[in-house]
Amino acid sequence: ILNVEQSPQSLHVQEGDSTNFTCSFPSSNFYALHWYRWETAKSPEALFVMTLNGDEKKKGRISATLNTKEGYSYLYIKGSQPEDSATYLCAWRMDSNYQLIWGAGTKLIIKP
Amino acid sequence: DSGVTQTPKHLITATGQRVTLRCSPRSGDLSVYWYQQSLDQGLQFLIQYYNGEERAKGNILERFSAQQFPDLHSELNLSSLELGDSALYFCASSFRTSGAQETQYFGPGTRLLVL
Numbered sequence: 001i002l003n004v005e006q007s008p009q010s011l012h013v014q015e016g017d018s019t020n021f022t023c024s025f026p027s028s029n030f031y032a033l034h035w036y037r038w039e040t041a042k043s044p045e046a047l048f049v050m051t052l053n054g055d056e057k058k059k060g061r062i063s064a065t066l067n068t069k070e071g072y073s074y075l076y077i078k079g080s081q082p083e084d085s086a087t088y089l090c091a092w093r094m095d096s097n098y099q100l101i102w103g104a105g106t107k108l109i110i111k112p
Numbered sequence: 113d114s115g116v117t118q119t120p121k122h123l124i125t126a127t128g129q130r131v132t133l134r135c136s137p138r139s140g141d142l143s144v145y146w147y148q149q150s151l152d153q154g155l156q157f158l159i160q161y162y163n164g165e166e167r168a169k170g171n172i173l174e175r176f177s178a179q180q181f182p183d184l185h186s187e188l189n190l191s192s193l194e195l196g197d198s199a200l201y202f203c204a205s206s207f208r209t210s211g212a213q214e215t216q217y218f219g220p221g222t223r224l225l226v227l
Contacts, residue, residue, distance in 0.1 A: 043218035104154035
């Protein structure tokens with residue numbers, strides 16, 4: 001079964017705290033891992049695309065790491081702000097001819 | 113603004129009816145993807161078209177069909193609607209059909225309510 005799991009399902013974090021969450025995917029085949037950010041009442045927006053084991057990507061206070069051998073990626077947010085509140089989705093592609101398999105997302109709520 | 117447009121934004125209809133959702137991809141994008149997001153569910157991939165041809169099929173019901181026209185816009189047709197079809201339907205586009213760096217750009221979605 002080709003399944004992408006994200007944990008936790010939801011997360012409440014105090015403003016200013018740092019946080020992280022996980023995306024797990026099958027380690028047997030790997031082509032790319034995508035992270036998207038989905039704010040309420042908006043549409044998903046791409047954050048990162050990661051392709052190599054050990055990849056680290058950073059955009060402002062948000063960063064991501066990738067471990068293709070064990071099948072996981074972490075998303076980190078440093079010094080959370082209210083505008084970081086969103087659902088963070090990951091999507092895994094097993095090869096170039098296959099579509100993205102999406103996780104159910106981690107809903108992040110930042111408490112002021 | 114992703115450059116992907118979807119119409120209508122909202123649609124309310126009755127069970128048994130048929131509706132058509134429309135999507136215009138970003139300028140230059142050849143691939144169109146349709147997704148369904150039901151309450152408390154993640155994004156469910158329905159179908160993908162690339163340059164007018166069906167490229168991949170996901171969990172799309174037989175009552176649903178789609179097509180991509182020569183001008184690359186796409187339509188998703190939902191027929192014999194049931195209450196459970198109420199959902200947010202997203203269209204996304206990308207330049208190619210594959211490629212590790214291929215990012216999908218999402219439209220604002222069409223919210224369908226079946227009464």
